Amino acid sequence: MSSRARLAYTAVAVTILSWASAFPAIRLALRELLPVPLAAARFAVAALLVLAWLAWRRPPRPALPDLLRFALCGLVGIAAYNILLNTGQRSVAAGAASFIVNTAPILTALLARLVLGERFGARGWAGTLVSFAGIALIAAAQPGGLAFGAGASLILGSALCMACYxxxxxxxxxxxxxxxxxxxxxxxxxxxxxxxxxxxxxEMPGAGTTTIATVIGLGVLPAAIGYATWTYALGHFGAARATNFLYLVPPVATAIAMPLLGEAPGPQTLLGGAIAIMGVVLVNTRGRGTPRASASAEPATPRLPS
Known part of the structure; x- marks a missing residue:
């Protein structure tokens, strides 16, 4: 294996671990912080890293129409997504939340069909039905089920925000x-x-050192480093092949949550998660051609905290 290939696989591993760790880390931080202040503190940390990167790389400043579109992306894909995710995770286990968010690619495909006119055939509709059957199983094991305002419904709303983004x-x-x-x-x-x-x-001065470290880690790892390593992996493997690695995120998130939080998923959550991922696989493989690497590629199916 070449050194470039080893670096690409390392980038994939860092992406999976950083994005998977976000779900149990959020649950951990919520023990002492409220959902929205947690999101604000986390992305304040991420913003410092972003400002440093912008000062270093000095990319061209977007024109006003694009700046407004970036503002809308930040509102939907960062602020609304994390407010809903954090609030939902107050009652939903980390592993269950990761499986629900993992269905964002299906919602993305549905929106692309409605807004962009992209193809969405029988295989895509079948995958959608399978995946939402899995979500229903997961939600039934959580407090409130999928009732409006319940934790699982809020996390599904965060997945919809990610799809819009x-x-x-x-x-x-x-x-x-x-x-x-x-x-x-x-x-x-x-x-x-x-x-x-x-x-x-x-709130931060009254929080323990573990919570403070968790907030900093959430701002550095999933929000900044995770996206950088993911972009590198996309350039090496291509979007079609690279997205397959992300099916590992919910199982890894569940595995991390077990020793960290003592959250052992029940059989219903595991079965629902497996069914949901099957549906995502069906949608992601519909009409897929030969993967093609691109240095500027963007994940066609992002599904995790930014």
């Missing part, structure tokens, strides 16, 4: 590249969440 961001990636688009979106999301920074600053 992917559709909104697609033309921006073509013009600005994956890393720059991610940077501008993360910065916009941090600005949308900044009104809750004073509340976060008031």
């Amino acid at each position: 992917v559709v909104l961001q697609k033309p921006l990636v073509a013009r600005h590249g994956a890393l720059a688009s991610t940077a501008w979106t993360l910065l916009a999301g941090a600005l949308w969440l900044s009104p809750w920074l004073p509340e976060a600053a008031g």
Whole structure:
């Protein structure tokens, strides 16, 4: 195996571990912080890294129409997504949440069909039905099920936000590249969440060192490093092949949550998760051709915390 291939597999491993760890880390931080201040503190940390990267790389500043679109991406894909995810995870186990969010590619495909007119054949509809049957099984094992306002419904709402974000961001990636688009979106999301920074600053002094370290880790690993390593993996493997690795994220998140939080998933959650992933596989493989690597490729199916 060449050194470049080893580096690409290392990038995949870092991506999976960083994105999978976000779910149990959020549950851990929620023991002492409220959902929205947690999101604000986490992305304030990420924004510092983003500003450093922008100062270093100095990408061209987007024109006003693109800046407005980045602002919308930050509102939907960062602020709304994380508020819903954090609030939902107050009652939903980390592993179950990761399986529900993992269905974002299906919602993305449905939106692309409605908004962009992309093809969505019988295999896609079958995968959608299979995946949502899995979500129903997972939700039935959580407090409140899928009732409006229950934790599982909020996390499904966060997956919908991620799907909207992917559709909104697609033309921006073509013009600005994956890393720059991610940077501008993360910065916009941090600005949308900044009104809750004073509340976060008031809560942080009373939190333990573990919680503070967790917030910093959430800002550095999933939000910044995870996207950088993912972009490198996409450039080596191509989007079609690289997205297959992300099916490992929910099992890894579940495995991390067991010793960290003492959350052992029940058989219903595991069965529902397996069914949900089967549905995502069906949708992601519909009409897929030969993978083609691209240095500016963007994940066609992002499914994890930004």
